[in-house]
Every structure is written in C-alpha cells, then in structure tokens.
Amino acid sequence: xxxxxxxxxxxxDDQVILDRHNIDLDEVREFFRIGGPDEWRxxxxxxxxxxxxxxxxxxxxxxxxxSVCRKCPVSKICLLEALRTKESFGVWGGASERERRRLRQAxxxxxxxxxxxxxxxxxLVVQRLREVAEEARNNGEIDPPIFREPRSSGKxxxxxxIG
Numbered sequence: 001x002x003x004x005x006x007x008x009x010x011x012x013d014d015q016v017i018l019d020r021h022n023i024d025l026d027e028v029r030e031f032f033r034i035g036g037p038d039e040w041r042x043x044x045x046x047x048x049x050x051x052x053x054x055x056x057x058x059x060x061x062x063x064x065x066x067s068v069c070r071k072c073p074v075s076k077i078c079l080l081e082a083l084r085t086k087e088s089f090g091v092w093g094g095a096s097e098r099e100r101r102r103l104r105q106a107x108x109x110x111x112x113x114x115x116x117x118x119x120x121x122x123x124l125v126v127q128r129l130r131e132v133a134e135e136a137r138n139n140g141e142i143d144p145p146i147f148r149e150p151r152s153s154g155k156x157x158x159x160x161x162i163g
Contacts, residue, residue: 077093
C-alpha cells in the first residue's frame with residue numbers, strides 16, 4: 001500500500017492552503033518577478049513587539065504571533081516576502097514554518113518559483129558595473145582593472161587577485 005497522496009487530493013489541499021492565506025497565483029507570480037516595496041516593514045504591527053513571540057521554540061504555539069498577523073495591515077506582503085526569500089524560521093505574515101513550506105510546495109506545483117534576491121541583486125550590480133565601464137570608455141577614460149575582460153584562463157581580474 002502506497003503512502004502517496006493522490007494528485008486530486010493534493011490539488012484540493014493546495015487550494016485549501018492557498019485560500020487560507022488569501023494567495024492569488026497571478027499576484028504571487030508578479031511579486032516574485034519584481035519584488036515588493038521595502039517600506040512595508042514600517043507599517044507592520046510586529047515592529048514594536050518582542051521578536052521572541054514570532055520565533056517560538058520547538059513545540060511552542062504559533063497562535064499568539066498569528067493573532068497579531070491577522071490584524072496587521074501588511075501581513076500579505078510579509079508572507080509573500082518570506083516566501084520569496086525562502087525564510088525558514090518564525091511566523092511571517094501569519095504563516096508558520098510548516099505552512100510556508102506547504103505554500104512553497106503548492107506554488108511549485110503551479111510552476112511558481114521565487115527568484116533568489118541575492119541573485120537578483122548581484123545581477124543588478126554586475127549590470128551597473130558594466131554601465132559604468134561603458135560610460136568610462138565612451139568618455140575616453142582608461143578602464144580600471146575591475147572592468148577589464150577576463151584573462152585567457154577564464155578568471156576575472158578579481159578572481160586572480162583573490163586566488
């Protein structure tokens with residue numbers, strides 16, 4: 001006998017967990033694509049509270065934190081940000097660690113995957129460095145070593161300096 005959950009049952013469970021947190025798939029796709037405003041933290045109900053309520057120990061109840069989140073004006077953005085950044089500890093946007101794991105699994109089955117913020121940030125930094133280098137070249141300036149093309153070994157100037 002298999003312990004595997006039938007696909008039809010799993011989809012119902014996915015919808016239940018998505019509905020419980022008022023998750024709209026298109027909204028999540030867009031949020032994961034462009035991110036959200038950073039200012040949401042300023043309006044969070046938990047901002048002035050003790051953090052230990054939102055990071056209960058193993059076996060401790062998450063109810064007190066979730067009740068704060070239910071009244072919070074930015075709990076949905078908080079939850080989406082926690083999903084996007086793959087936050088693995090504490091209560092975020094009213095969802096416990098287990099609930100967020102189930103939400104990520106449900107979103108994955110809908111082919112919705114968060115983009116790692118660090119990778120996005122790195123891409124933006126590299127893009128900006130290239131723009132600065134291009135501006136310097138256009139102005140007739142000599143390229144600083146960091147902007148030079150990689151050597152034949154395939155390592156960049158920075159990689160050669162680091163080792």
